Amino acid sequence: MTVFIMVGLPARGKSFISKKLERFLSWRGETVRIFNVGERRRKLASAQDASFFSKENLAVREDIAQGVLYEMVEWLRSSAPPSSNGLADPSRRFAIFDATNSVIAH
Amino acid sequence: MALTPRQTIGCSLGTLLLLVDRMLSVDRLDRAQAVRRRQVVAQTLDRELHGECQVIFVESVCNDTSVLERNLLQKISMSPDYCAMECEAALADLRTRIAQYESQYETLTTHERLSFIKLFDLSSELHLNLIYGSVARLVPYMMGIHIGRRPIWLVRAAHCEDAGDGGTPNSSGEPSESAFPSRRQGSQTVIVPRAAALSEEGLLFAQRLGAFVRARCVEHHVASDATLTQQREAPPATAGAGTADSMRPESTVSSVDAMSESGCVIYTSTLPRAIQTASFVPRLTRPHATSTLNPLDRGVAYGLTEEAFATGMAEDYARWRADLRHTRFPGGESYSDLIARLEPTLIELEQQTSPVLVVSHVSTLQVLSAYFTANSLEEALATSIPHHTVIEFKPSATTMMWERELIHLDDAVPPKSPATPAGGCHARHGPDAAAVIYPATVAMRQAQPEELR
Numbered sequence: 001m002t003v004f005i006m007v008g009l010p011a012r013g014k015s016f017i018s019k020k021l022e023r024f025l026s027w028r029g030e031t032v033r034i035f036n037v038g039e040r041r042r043k044l045a046s047a048q049d050a051s052f053f054s055k056e057n058l059a060v061r062e063d064i065a066q067g068v069l070y071e072m073v074e075w076l077r078s079s080a081p082p083s084s085n086g087l088a089d090p091s092r093r094f095a096i097f098d099a100t101n102s103v104i105a106h
Numbered sequence: 107m108a109l110t111p112r113q114t115i116g117c118s119l120g121t122l123l124l125l126v127d128r129m130l131s132v133d134r135l136d137r138a139q140a141v142r143r144r145q146v147v148a149q150t151l152d153r154e155l156h157g158e159c160q161v162i163f164v165e166s167v168c169n170d171t172s173v174l175e176r177n178l179l180q181k182i183s184m185s186p187d188y189c190a191m192e193c194e195a196a197l198a199d200l201r202t203r204i205a206q207y208e209s210q211y212e213t214l215t216t217h218e219r220l221s222f223i224k225l226f227d228l229s230s231e232l233h234l235n236l237i238y239g240s241v242a243r244l245v246p247y248m249m250g251i252h253i254g255r256r257p258i259w260l261v262r263a264a265h266c267e268d269a270g271d272g273g274t275p276n277s278s279g280e281p282s283e284s285a286f287p288s289r290r291q292g293s294q295t296v297i298v299p300r301a302a303a304l305s306e307e308g309l310l311f312a313q314r315l316g317a318f319v320r321a322r323c324v325e326h327h328v329a330s331d332a333t334l335t336q337q338r339e340a341p342p343a344t345a346g347a348g349t350a351d352s353m354r355p356e357s358t359v360s361s362v363d364a365m366s367e368s369g370c371v372i373y374t375s376t377l378p379r380a381i382q383t384a385s386f387v388p389r390l391t392r393p394h395a396t397s398t399l400n401p402l403d404r405g406v407a408y409g410l411t412e413e414a415f416a417t418g419m420a421e422d423y424a425r426w427r428a429d430l431r432h433t434r435f436p437g438g439e440s441y442s443d444l445i446a447r448l449e450p451t452l453i454e455l456e457q458q459t460s461p462v463l464v465v466s467h468v469s470t471l472q473v474l475s476a477y478f479t480a481n482s483l484e485e486a487l488a489t490s491i492p493h494h495t496v497i498e499f500k501p502s503a504t505t506m507m508w509e510r511e512l513i514h515l516d517d518a519v520p521p522k523s524p525a526t527p528a529g530g531c532h533a534r535h536g537p538d539a540a541a542v543i544y545p546a547t548v549a550m551r552q553a554q555p556e557e558l559r
Contacts, residue, residue: 001158002241003151007144007165009211010204011177013228013253014166019507020251021164021244027452027477028445029431042186069147073154 001076001093018098025094035072037065037099065099072097148220162241163222164248165214170227176253180503228253246450250457253501257326258455258462258478259370260471260497261315263380264308266298286412304382311494314515316386318496323368323388323461370461373451375399380465390460398451402469405438431483441483444473452477471497478508 004021006014018034025032041064072095148161168174178200182188188196214222216235223241224233225248232249304312372393374380381395407415407422416423419436426433434440448470455462455474464474468491476486478499491497495514502509 001155002160002162005144005147005161005163007163007214007222008167009207010200011174011181012166012168013177014164016228016253017164017166017225017248017251019505021248023477023480023507024244024247026480028449029442029483038185069150073151076155076159 001095003072003076003095003097005097006099015098018096021094021096030092030094032094032096033072033075034096034098035068035075037068037097040064040068068099069097144214144218144220160241161221162237163214163220165222165224166228167213167224167226168228170229173227173229173253184503223248225251246453247456250453252457252459254459255326255330255501256459256461257322258458258499259319259322259464260474260491260499261383261463261465262471262491262493262495263375263377263465263467264311264315264383265305265493266302266308266379267305286410286415301378304379308379308383311515312383313386314494315383315496316388318513318515319370319387319461319463320368323370326461327368370463371458372463372465373399373454374465375401375467375470377401377467380467383465384463387463394454396451398447399464399466399470401467402441402444403435403438405435407435408438430487441473441487444469448473475510479510480506 004018006018008014015036015038018036022032022034041061044064076093076095144163151159151161168177178197182191182193182196182200188200191199214220214224214235219236221236221241222234223237223245224235226232229252232245234245237245369388369390371391372384372387372389374384374393374395376395376397377400380399381393384393404410407419410418422436426435430441431445432440432442434443452474455464464471466474471491472486472489473483475481475489475491475497476483479486481489492512492514494516495512498511498513499508500511501507
């Protein structure tokens with residue numbers, strides 16, 4: 001299994017690259033999933049303007065990122081065959097961790 | 107003792123320096139933390155997945171202000187965070203957000219001993235560190251990633267002399283064929299000689315295709331020049347000497363310029379009917395005829411309708427149905443084999459920044475379309491690839507990444523002077539010339555029949 005961890009400031013095309021990679025890998029027949037921290041943040045936190053991204057909120061942001069990280073670990077671990085024909089090999093799984101940058105974990 | 111003015115200045119300068127140093131060290135601490143956090147993520151994944159996981163960091167760096175401004179505008183127009191905000195307010199907010207991250211941000215370096223791929227300005231500059239094996243095979247694809255707006259046209263080789271009824275588009279222009287040849291009356295197979303030439307109808311389509319591509323290429327060049335002019339007229343606040351400007355000569359957009367630039371990059375299979383189909387199309391470079399775009403080799407099931415395959419070779423058919431992607435047609439290829447050979451061509455299509463035309467066959471076009479539409483292989487094989495129709499894919503800012511449009515060229519009035527060369531290219535590469543270029547192939551293959559795809 002392979003994990004791609006996106007790194008970069010906002011608006012540098014991280015999600016674009018993630019989606020491109022996902023498209024290409026799944027076209028080749030691999031099992032791929034994007035784990036997007038921004039989407040999770042929008043679901044969980046209410047304030048979404050720049051104030052949310054100040055240093056004071058670092059811990060909250062880290063918690064969200066951490067949650068998505070562990071969800072990704074669970075997905076990579078799960079041995080259930082991802083496709084109906086049961087022929088996909090779990091060792092060929094690709095996960096893409098699309099977070100704002102590498103500010104994750106304690 | 108009173109301080110001399112000189113000493114006062116010295117003192118306040120010292121205090122200032124101390125302050126700046128403190129600020130910088132806070133900054134350094136943040137940056138050090140960013141680096142340390144990456145190590146923690148890598149270690150967490152390694153621990154939780156018992157060392158079975160390859161961890162690759164992919165960093166996107168943008169120093170080109172024109173690329174960055176474009177990304178910012180794209181982000182505020184697409185991100186749910188900004189849907190309720192005015193454009194100006196959203197831009198200001200996003201810039202504040204970025205500034206907050208910048209203070210904590212540290213770019214990847216080789217000292218961190220992590221595997222990484224660093225992409226610069228979404229162009230073809232890449233830095234790699236500790237990248238091996240299967241991930242290294244993804245590097246050519248990542249080099250091809252760009253944010254250009256060029257269209258890609260997929261076209262099935264036009265109608266042939268010997269195609270018979272099975273290959274003729276019906277009156278609605280929608281043949282019902284999908285993965286397999288459709289059934290013909292009194293026959294279980296659809297076979298057309300591999301070296302078949304285009305029929306009169308096919309040649310007419312080739313001419314219409316030439317006219318269509320010429321018109322679309324002009325549109326494309328005018329549109330991209332307009333975008334460039336817009337960027338020049340309204341330079342972003344932070345822009346210095348825009349890189350995009352300096353890369354591009356200061357040319358005024360005239361129709362003459364657009365015409366001279368308006369060709370496309372052409373890829374065809376090596377079958378004469380595909381080469382001929384592209385022969386009226388204005389080209390930027392010599393067309394690439396490549397066997398990677400040749401039809402799927404169905405082995406013993408070659409030319410058979412799905413029904414004939416299912417009844418005649420029930421066991422093989424059942425095996426194929428159970429795993430469409432990996433089962434080889436006995437004596438032939440699997441779709442997985444086909445995808446593997448198409449991969450380098452797909453990467454080339456992605457890398458192009460000019461409009462691209464691909465002339466190929468049903469099986470290959472179904473597989474290529476699946477990339478652009480994000481369809482599963484099963485869905486792709488159920489998609490019809492009609493004759494005499496252009497399948498256009500344009501990059502799109504939506505989550506779909508590409509928008510698709512089907513353009514039938516059947517109802518158009520045939521161009522009056524179809525063989526008029528653009529820039530003199532066609533004098534040498536007209537449809538007749540195509541047969542002259544490959545005389546040996548034509549002669550050798552004449553005896554070998556081949557299905558119509």
